[in-house]
Amino acid sequence: MQDFRYLSGVSTLQFDSEACTGCGMCEAVCPHRVFRLNDRLAHIVDKDGCMECGACANNCPAGAIRVTPGVGCAFYIVQSWIKGKEAARCGGPECC
């Protein structure tokens, strides 16, 4: 996926290395290899590769990772602008 890059400097991903226990879950689950385990601590090595899927934060037992997860889908975002975030529908026969 290195040949597919999207806008940089936009990801909401935040990592608190103080809280990290070095379990390596984030490294395992990230589909874009944003994290690397080094010296028993996780490091963000490619923040701009992040697509904000939320897998890392969901699987961090220490709660050291924060990200606003969501789907990077224009159709969904248009709906959330019109109907509000709660009423916006992702799914049905319309999309994934």
Next chain:
Amino acid sequence: MDAKEKQTTACCGQPAEPSPCSCGSGTDVERLNGVSSTPAEPCRGSPAEPESDPFERPGYDRCNFVENFIDTPVGQIPRVKTSLDRSDFLGTLKVRLGIGRDNYKISPGLYCIGNPGPDAPVLVSANYRLTFHTLRRELAGLHAWILILDTRGVNVWCAAGKKTFSTAEVVRRVKLTGLERLVRHRDLILPQLSATGVAAHLVRKGCGFRVLWGPVYARGIRAFLNNGMKADESMRRVSFSLKERMVLVPVEVSHLPKYLLWVLLAGFALSGIGADVFSFHSAGSRGLMIAAACITGVFAGAVVTPILLPWIPGIRFSLKGALTGVLGGLFLVGWLWNRTTGWEALALFLLTVAMSSYLAMNFTGATPFTSPSGVEKEMRKAIPLQAAAFLISLIAWIGSAFST
């Protein structure tokens, strides 16, 4: 009467009722009516169908992918085939074209491959039938249990995003199926992409099973199992190959007709407006040009852009779509050059570009690498420009009808 009963039963596999045999020829009916002079003659219809197999249950239909059933401490479990048959390929084709895609499910619960014992691995997956086909195809020759969750017929990643492939569903399904009585170990292999919905540490807390993150793609599962349940770097990354992009195009396009219909109706209606208030003649002839621009825009934005995605310059999808839209628009305008005024040409060109740009931007939802923050940022810039192009196109189109 005895002989007749035997004949009807042998011929059709139906209970011995005095109904005419449906598979034979007219002579059977004659025979039943007592017309035939040789009642003992054997049925000449097609040979008898095999008798019902021992796994049949009243009220249930056996799925085509089930080989047979095995007995286990938690009851009978279907053993599934690792090859696809005609109906599977047909079903795949249909959902890829966007037909019945939201109702292509299998029942959640336990399935198995080969001859799994209490130490065989447990693979967890979604109940989208296409996902299941993909998984079982990769498991030929292996022995494994498959735990299918109720993800409402949605694939792994999308279901994880919607939280139907969730921690709670994993825990619930493990308990419902009695998995702890089926296997001796306490490991579940989950597809990596389900991590958006499943928290490994909470699954352990909830049902005592440890989550092992399997590869992103089913095609990596064999290597993963042979490698001591370890995934290498390539198994952990999502890809977006030419083939993966191409299969998405028909589904993307299949969403469009219901919107396009309104656009075309409006296009025909606006095309009729002119110096003589409304002309059905120009509504027809000019409306067709609008339709041509729409088709060009759809082709450039929803077909060409996804397929050529990495080779079209730019990062923003709206820009990529605008570029293919410019090419498509120039082609269209060149084609209609002798039949349009300058203003009409401008209108058709801008409509094509705006449409292509918008549709290309919508493709972000189908890619595995665009972040919502990025898409929103792109849209805040792109939508005003697309809307402006569309408005200028509209004014030029209506205005051109008055300028002659």
